[in-house]
Amino acid sequence: MSIETAANLLFPPKCAACGKIISPVSKELALCEKCLICWKNEKQLQIKEIHSGTERAFQVMTVCRYDADDNYGGIGKTVLLKLKCKPLKYAARFIASEMYTALEWLPISADTVITGVPRSRRGIRENGFDQVELIACFLSELTGLEYVPCLVHRGNIRQKELDYKHRFENAAGAYMMKEKNKRIFCGLEYGTSKNIQESNSASAGAVRVSTSIKNRRKYVSDIFGRDVLLIDDVSTTGATFEACSQALLSGGASRVFCMSFAGTAEL
Numbered sequence: 001m002s003i004e005t006a007a008n009l010l011f012p013p014k015c016a017a018c019g020k021i022i023s024p025v026s027k028e029l030a031l032c033e034k035c036l037i038c039w040k041n042e043k044q045l046q047i048k049e050i051h052s053g054t055e056r057a058f059q060v061m062t063v064c065r066y067d068a069d070d071n072y073g074g075i076g077k078t079v080l081l082k083l084k085c086k087p088l089k090y091a092a093r094f095i096a097s098e099m100y101t102a103l104e105w106l107p108i109s110a111d112t113v114i115t116g117v118p119r120s121r122r123g124i125r126e127n128g129f130d131q132v133e134l135i136a137c138f139l140s141e142l143t144g145l146e147y148v149p150c151l152v153h154r155g156n157i158r159q160k161e162l163d164y165k166h167r168f169e170n171a172a173g174a175y176m177m178k179e180k181n182k183r184i185f186c187g188l189e190y191g192t193s194k195n196i197q198e199s200n201s202a203s204a205g206a207v208r209v210s211t212s213i214k215n216r217r218k219y220v221s222d223i224f225g226r227d228v229l230l231i232d233d234v235s236t237t238g239a240t241f242e243a244c245s246q247a248l249l250s251g252g253a254s255r256v257f258c259m260s261f262a263g264t265a266e267l
Helices: 003-010 033-042 074-085 089-105 121-127 131-143 164-172 193-198 204-223 239-250
Strands: 046-051 057-065 113-116 151-153 175-177 183-185 188-190 228-235 256-263
Touching: 033 074, 057 074, 057 089, 057 239, 074 089, 074 131, 074 228, 074 256, 089 131, 089 228, 089 256, 113 131, 113 204, 131 228, 151 239, 164 239, 175 239, 228 239, 239 256
Parallel strands: 057 256, 113 228, 228 256
Antiparallel strands: 046 057, 151 175, 183 188
16 A cells, blocks of 8 residues: 555545545545536636736736636635635645646746745735745646745735726736845844844945845846746736736746636636
8 A cells, every 4th residue: 555545544635625525546636526527617728918008918827717706606716715714735736736737838848937926914914824835836846847936025905905907006016026035133134144243343234235135136046047937826907917027027037927726807
């Protein structure tokens, strides 16, 4: 008996949608038989071109539809809502696996890196985790592509609280390249504890500037000249994807492919 089989017997997998325990001998470990039938009818791969009013247009791939006004919403919406509230690994794994099956439609290479749209600080503070990061980690395992968490969310206003026009305006300055090993000390940003100690004999301003540049280059070097697969759980207007793509391209990315598990009618 393999380790995987033994683990499934001790901890039977659950349906990502309804939570029903699935037989360990089932070939489909993500969904129960009933939910699987519903999902096959619901799943609808689409690639849409987004125009935000600027000269730049970009494409977003979605695996299924997300209707915020539908009380039922289908399998995709059910799994997403679960994952937004709790860091359920089986839900994140299901979403990642479905996105993985759609990657054949994108011209990505083995050198492509994966990154996710970062959750707002407010969302992380309220829920304690970033659901897109969980999906990205599982997708990285499935594809063998490197996961680089190189973006940070600086905004305070949630996109869902705004209309179509203001979502693009709000997202424009909310996302940027992250700095590695950043620490907050006495209201100033430093790179490491060593830098803080050195500040006793050097100018604090000088340490802050040089460290900031050095740390930013670390993430730039991770994506410089490489294609980036940018993922999100739900895409409504494409505003977030556009803002994050611009930050990645400014950081040296060669190309950015945008992929969301679900997309709304507004997309």
